[in-house]
Amino acid sequence: MRTSIATVCLSGTLEEKMRACSDAGFDGIEIFEPDLLVSPSSPEEIRDLAATLGLTLDLYQPFRDFEGVEEEQLEENLRRAQAKFALMNRLGIDTLLLCSNVGTATINDDAVAARQLRRLGDTAARYGIKVAYEALAWGRYVNDFEHAQRIVDLADHPNIGTCLDSFHILSRGWDPAAIEKIPAGKIFFVQLADAPELSLDVLSWSRHYRVFPGEGAFDLVGFMAHLVRSGYDGPVSLEIFNDVFRQTAEERTAVDAMRSLIWLEERTSAYLAEHDGGASYPMSLATLPRVAEPSGFNFAEVKAENPETVSTLLYQLGFTFAGRHRTKPVQLWTQGRARVIINGQQARGMEPGISALGLDVKDPQAAASRALQLRARPVNRRSQADEQVLQAVFAPDSTEVFLCEATADGTAAWAGEFSRPAGTGGPEGAPDAPDGDGLAEPLISAIDHINLSQPWQHFDEAVLFYESTLSLAPIASQEVPSPMGLVRSQVMRSVDGGVRLALNIAPLIVESGPESGEYPQHVAFASTDLIATARRAAERGLRFLPVPANYYEDLAARFRLDPAFLSELQELNLLYDRDADGEFLHFYTATVGNVFFEVVERRGSYDGYGAPNAPVRLASQYLASRNDSRRGEG
Ligand SMILES: O=C(O)c1ccc(O)c(O)c1
Numbered sequence: 001m002r003t004s005i006a007t008v009c010l011s012g013t014l015e016e017k018m019r020a021c022s023d024a025g026f027d028g029i030e031i032f033e034p035d036l037l038v039s040p041s042s043p044e045e046i047r048d049l050a051a052t053l054g055l056t057l058d059l060y061q062p063f064r065d066f067e068g069v070e071e072e073q074l075e076e077n078l079r080r081a082q083a084k085f086a087l088m089n090r091l092g093i094d095t096l097l098l099c100s101n102v103g104t105a106t107i108n109d110d111a112v113a114a115r116q117l118r119r120l121g122d123t124a125a126r127y128g129i130k131v132a133y134e135a136l137a138w139g140r141y142v143n144d145f146e147h148a149q150r151i152v153d154l155a156d157h158p159n160i161g162t163c164l165d166s167f168h169i170l171s172r173g174w175d176p177a178a179i180e181k182i183p184a185g186k187i188f189f190v191q192l193a194d195a196p197e198l199s200l201d202v203l204s205w206s207r208h209y210r211v212f213p214g215e216g217a218f219d220l221v222g223f224m225a226h227l228v229r230s231g232y233d234g235p236v237s238l239e240i241f242n243d244v245f246r247q248t249a250e251e252r253t254a255v256d257a258m259r260s261l262i263w264l265e266e267r268t269s270a271y272l273a274e275h276d277g278g279a280s281y282p283m284s285l286a287t288l289p290r291v292a293e294p295s296g297f298n299f300a301e302v303k304a305e306n307p308e309t310v311s312t313l314l315y316q317l318g319f320t321f322a323g324r325h326r327t328k329p330v331q332l333w334t335q336g337r338a339r340v341i342i343n344g345q346q347a348r349g350m351e352p353g354i355s356a357l358g359l360d361v362k363d364p365q366a367a368a369s370r371a372l373q374l375r376a377r378p379v380n381r382r383s384q385a386d387e388q389v390l391q392a393v394f395a396p397d398s399t400e401v402f403l404c405e406a407t408a409d410g411t412a413a414w415a416g417e418f419s420r421p422a423g424t425g426g427p428e429g430a431p432d433a434p435d436g437d438g439l440a441e442p443l444i445s446a447i448d449h450i451n452l453s454q455p456w457q458h459f460d461e462a463v464l465f466y467e468s469t470l471s472l473a474p475i476a477s478q479e480v481p482s483p484m485g486l487v488r489s490q491v492m493r494s495v496d497g498g499v500r501l502a503l504n505i506a507p508l509i510v511e512s513g514p515e516s517g518e519y520p521q522h523v524a525f526a527s528t529d530l531i532a533t534a535r536r537a538a539e540r541g542l543r544f545l546p547v548p549a550n551y552y553e554d555l556a557a558r559f560r561l562d563p564a565f566l567s568e569l570q571e572l573n574l575l576y577d578r579d580a581d582g583e584f585l586h587f588y589t590a591t592v593g594n595v596f597f598e599v600v601e602r603r604g605s606y607d608g609y610g611a612p613n614a615p616v617r618l619a620s621q622y623l624a625s626r627n628d629s630r631r632g633e634g
């Protein structure tokens, strides 16, 4: 598949955009006319730069408001087109995008539009140029790709064909299956865009909210399948009008864009293999190493200059100090299959915070290879010759994601690098935890989920990253009110729930709030007996996140709870939720730096995260941080 991207997707100058597209690995670009008009480079210089960068110049766009006009206006439009054809000859671009008329059309007659397009085709032919006619979703008379195709058919000119744009087709609800009926030779260009579901006029939706494939709600795999079946084999180009992308560093957006196309190509290939058997088509689709979804969390890592700020909480939650790393200032704390690494390296002056997570995968090499092919940035951590070489990549928010080998017995292959000298207690400053706590089974069995706050600008990118590189699927997102703003929460999970990541857009109060990316994040542990876990933690002096009495009055009103149970919840600052599938009990620790912990117990088949309780947590944390900063001032 030949990949292309419109320069309108990116920030920067035309020259910067071109370099970013080349670096990200695109085959070609569409030049968006306003980008050329403001460039100090001549058309010839742009042509040379493209050649140097190894980019093809696939399309010049957009040409507007041509057809369906009175005769006098048509002559004017042809003159205007001729000037652009001459310019395109200098650029070395052979295809022009013509949008269906949104402004000057006064004649609603396909025969007239077709006749006028034929005249345009005659002029274009003299310059060796093809015109790709695109039905804009808000076109005056032509807003449906099948209608545009009928006009192209009527025009019946070798230099007049169609441009298909997934946004205009899917936003209007047109059936993309009709693409298969268009003769491949008549599809001159294809543009792709995804978009979130919004109730908005199509023009505003298109100009501000388009996103890369996989970041929105459109079925682009289905769209691509129809396109491939049509026999089309030209460029597949991204055309994303998005306010955020236009403000983001162009290198970053170009990588996000490339990832979306690589992923879409793979998905389309898999879809066609499943639905069309061995059929072969002119467009060849590249695939990636197929990897199974991760089966669980291998570890969570917290960076902390003073490890005891974090290890104290872990001890109170019943974790055991499992040892110190042979060569680094790194501690391992475990309970059941839950492992938390406290990393003191390069942590000077930093608030404690989640720095890495490990996922259990079947084949770490294959998983890493897939992630790298999807343009993930590799993490290069120095390791000794006799240590496990761990595969890791950076998530968009810079969290390091380690791809670890899943073991049948739930042990970690790297754990042997940690040891606890015999006869010694816990690490200095942290209380020791007696092994096993005298219990047959640990109360905490595993990491249930990890919650990462995302800078709002990179939220869509993060969703696509986790879906494409790690095969986690997004479930419907939720909005939770907090005193600092609405928090959008998007859970990405494996099918069996072994891995659950909750991505939150961190609300920001610009003057006094935490910096983006420093909003507290948390690790949630699964307990088999939440009340016992909480009692032990209380005995060990845990600072629970306080829950207001109003909450428990509301609980009593909503659920008929046994009064003794209710007062036990209240006494321990526990939260409660129930749905048709089961019950959910949970509590939160106080926050240290930028991290806190949660413990959850799922009863029955409860599969959520206690969303109705999230506002309580956010408000309580807000209050606690206010009090902390007031104490700091006094
Ligand atoms: O919003 C527009 O004007 C516009 C221009 C060119 C396109 O290809 C398109 O899809 C939209």
Ligand SMILES: [Mg+2]
Binding pocket: 134, 165, 191, 239
């Ligand atoms: Mg378009």
